Amino acid sequence: MKSIKKASKNETELIMQIKNGEEEALIDLCYLYKPLINKVKSMYHVRYYDSQDWDQDALIICHDSAKKFDLKKGKFSSYYKTRLTNHAKSLVRYDNAYRRQALKQSISLETARKNNLSPMKKDSTSIPEVPLSENIAILTAHLSNLEINALLVELGLKNQDEILHRLNISELTLSRAHSRLAQKMRKTLLN
Incomplete structure (x- = not known):
């Protein structure tokens, strides 16, 4: 029980240090939440996003969360977890939306035949004047x-x-x- 109070007190001190502009405390605060960061990394897959990208985003979100967090309201852990998870979901949504762009613009072959549509002609690219x-x-x-x-x-x-x-x-x-x-x-x- 003492270690939980000590970690909580340490967390509060770190948040206050970050609010006061002591950026070194950010690394310590992120270290406290490393298990949470690893869990979010494993839960959400974003194409071309590696571990370093996740760590950098987690660091940025932790800094922003610490600056905005009101110590009188709730727990920082819940606040940070929500913001980190929401960010991960936004990345996944963006990635999935990008993948679906071609699907949204396509129609089935049967629909094209019914509507007497001919295949689209490809735009011709002009030949550059420079050799x-x-x-x-x-x-x-x-x-x-x-x-x-x-x-x-x-x-x-x-x-x-x-x-x-x-x-x-x-x-x-x-x-x-x-x-x-x-x-x-x-x-x-x-x-």
């Missing part, structure tokens, strides 16, 4: 080492497993580099 070789030179000048390796894997010049082992990175990291590469290619080659 392609110059655009490629501009593109490669703006790529990081990881993005260059992702390009080599995509072109089939390097083996993905070899790159993962040589650079000591995860598949997710290489996938993110590939996404950045695609964005840079669109921006450089199509504009």
Whole structure:
């Protein structure tokens, strides 16, 4: 029973320190709620969100919660848990909404046949006036080492497993580099 009162008192002191601008107390307060943070991490899956992203969001939410929390009303643990869980749910909702965009815009083949709809014609992309070789030179000048390796894997010049082992990175990291590469290619080659 004494340890609960001590932890509660310690929590109150940490919240007061954060309110007074002592940011070092934030790490200690987050450490008290590490089990809660880990539970939320395990309950909600967000595509391309790793453990560090969750920890950073938990830290930001903890700081904001401590600043806004009224010590006279309720328990901080309940307040923080609610805010962290709501944030996780918002991330999941956003991720799911993004995935459903194509589904919302599509219609079934039967509906298209009933309404005598023909397939949509793809927009033709204008041919850039700058020679392609110059655009490629501009593109490669703006790529990081990881993005260059992702390009080599995509072109089939390097083996993905070899790159993962040589650079000591995860598949997710290489996938993110590939996404950045695609964005840079669109921006450089199509504009």
